[in-house]
Amino acid sequence: MQNKLYIYNTLSRKKELFEPINPPFVGMYVCGPTVYGDAHLGHARPAIAFDLVFRYLQHIGYKVRYVRNITDVGHLENDADEGEDKIAKKARLEQLEPMEVVQYYTDRFHTNMNQLNVKSPSIEPRASGHIIEQIEMAKKILDAGYAYETEGSVYFDVVKYNQSHNYGVLSGRVFEDLITTTRELEGQEEKQNPADFALWKKAQPEHIMRWTSPWSIGFPGWHLECSVMGTKYLGEQFDIHGGGMDLLFPHHESEIAQSVAANGKQPVKYWMHNNMITLNGKKMGKSLGNAVSLEDFFTGENKLLQQSYSPMTIRFFILQAHYRSTLDFSNEALQSAEKGLKKLLTAGHTLDKVVASDKSTSNIKELRDKCYEAMNDDFNSPVLISHLFEGVRIINSVKDKKETISAEDLEILKKTFHDFVFDILGLRDEETKGGNELADDLMKTILEIRQQARAKKDFATSDKIRDELVRINIIIKDTKDGSEWSIEE
RNA sequence: GGUACCGUGGCCGAGUGGUUAGGCGGAGGUCUGCAAAACCUUAGACAGCGGUUCGAAUCCGCUCGGUACCUCCA
Known part of the structure; x- marks a missing residue:
């Protein structure tokens, strides 16, 4: 590549020269939406930011595999009294199957992305389609000794991990603060330490979305899907991982810990984070x-x-x-x-x-x-x-x-x-052009008549033509080289 | 409290030790029957207070104000 591309890497907090692990191929993973509601402006930011990255990398000659997931399983809602799956809750409210909700909002998300001219990623995997892989990864982490099982749930042992690694490389968190600055929260008693996070969570009776695992009938923990799908489609180490700044901690920090614990390697070379709207x-x-x-x-x-x-x-x-x-x-x-x-x-x-x-x-x-x-x-x-x-x-x-x-x-x-x-930039022209020959011919005739009127200084007629056309959203502009017309919204 | 970061002219936003950001809006002009468009010119800024420097919006310190994260929401 003759272009020297510099990317700000959250890991080093500096702009670094972009050198893919295996050029001309580039692997990029971006955290996608949780499909339990309509996409808002906040969702458009990362979608467009990384669409720009995707487009530019391709423009300068890279072969990019862009993976953006759809999150459609198993996570708790902060305003729920009991832990309850976001999607499950929505489903119960609307009397729909969880996967029906997922399908509905996924479709609407895709429609919005098309409207915004955001290119489809190369692969758009769903968390629910990778339960087996997530169980496998949890097993690997257990086998490596960085996780423990309690009451059918599996937790990542952050304290153990930090003895030999740095839980905080990405976010700059000070580990001592993490384990001392804790709050009293429900459902914490199963954990050895409040900073530990779930790899697998046993389902409560009200949970609709549930899968069988060696430990319990339940659902995968919050950060596991991204580690699993990133690894599956891009390898144990890949070039770019993107997402919103709000995901930096604990999500991305934990992704790193999971991948290092399971595979023994830093999973990502360049971490990119977009800011908020x-x-x-x-x-x-x-x-x-x-x-x-x-x-x-x-x-x-x-x-x-x-x-x-x-x-x-x-x-x-x-x-x-x-x-x-x-x-x-x-x-x-x-x-x-x-x-x-x-x-x-x-x-x-x-x-x-x-x-x-x-x-x-x-x-x-x-x-x-x-x-x-x-x-x-x-x-x-x-x-x-x-x-x-x-x-x-x-x-x-x-x-x-x-x-x-x-x-x-x-x-x-x-x-x-x-x-x-x-x-x-991925911009496109939205203006409805004249387009068809009939309109072009009609306008040509109309403009000729108007031009004749203007030549005779019959401005009452020429202005009437212009004003009438405005009413049907056709704008006339008189230039030195003649009159132009266009259709406005 | 901890971590990361921000405070730029009416608005949105780049930049970052010395030279024009840009868009929208404002003012004046050119063009034009008028309108629109376009072009030209122009006004207006770096939160506050100190310090470093020949020189700071840009570096350092303090003050004030703001944001995100620190949650089994991903």
Whole structure:
């Protein structure tokens, strides 16, 4: 690869040169959604952030296997009195089979992802499809002596592990604090230490989702699925593991401990964490009750929203911030993203009509290089976008004949624009184009009539045509080279 | 309390020891029958207080404010 890509590695808290374990292949695992409710804006962040990573790695020539799981089993809900499976609870409330709920929300998640133009991962494994492997891994950890069984449940022995390894490498947690700073919580008495975590949990009678294991009828512990599915599809050691910053501890820390205990190897070379989307400065989360679903954004049906926002507006809004920064949502911010996106995409169309000259007044090759530099610097999409807006300025200036561009540079600019706007940022044009020949022909005739009226200074007629067209969402723009039309939402 | 981190102009957001981020909005202008679009110019910032330095928004310390995690939610 001629591109020197630097990735911020949470493990070292530094930007590191990206060198895959087995080039040109790259293995990437990202924690996917728990499918017990509709996806909200908070879900869009990691999906889009790692879609960008996936797209860029492919663009610069890597063969990427991207695994993003669907979590559909066995986890407890914090507001439940007794430990109760999130999905099981939802199922009981709606009188549905748990897997019916899973299917429903998985489908809706996929629909949202398609709307956001998020590429499907290479493999999208479900936790419920890997119960056997999770039992196997728990056995391995037991055999290695890093876990113990109590009352049909299996717990990871964090204290034992930390004697020879560092439980806290990733999160920077101080081990002594972990085992001393504890709270009184229910269901802790089975554990030897409060910091220990479950590998297998015996099911209570009210649990609907349950599987047979050597220890009890129950369900796998919280962190095991990711360790298992990452290992199964990407190997004991793979390149990139991603997820939200909120998963750093204890989830990812525990994943490392499980993999090291079972396989004796550090599982991941580069850990990447995206930051949160905030609403009035607070993390947006379902459990916090301030989540706005993606569906709501697309339809505008939410008290917090002044209007609807298209999927591409949401995508552009997210890409305008660096993935490791918090991003504060507001109507004003989304509206400015909407306008900025339109400006960018319009320039893309203008580019097709631009005419080349003998030489260029702007340095197009430098612009292209800057775009790569931005992406190579830990996927800095906001800086990339600022360079693309420089491209927009050039395109419009050339169109207005205030600047010129050579034929060679024009090709470079077109390729750069196409590569970065569509392939890498994954934006797409949502505007309903005229498209069909009938509309084109009709508009051509109408515009000719209007032009004749204007030539005769019959502005009453020309304005009437324009105003009437506005009513059916057709916008006329008069330029020096004639009139243009487009269909707006 | 512990861990990680943040505080940038009206809004959203890059940057990070010396030089323009960018978008939206504002002001002025060019173009135009008008409108729109486009282009040009422009105003406005680095929470506060100290320190290091020839020079700090950028490094260090303190103060204030904020966020995430520390939960059998993954």
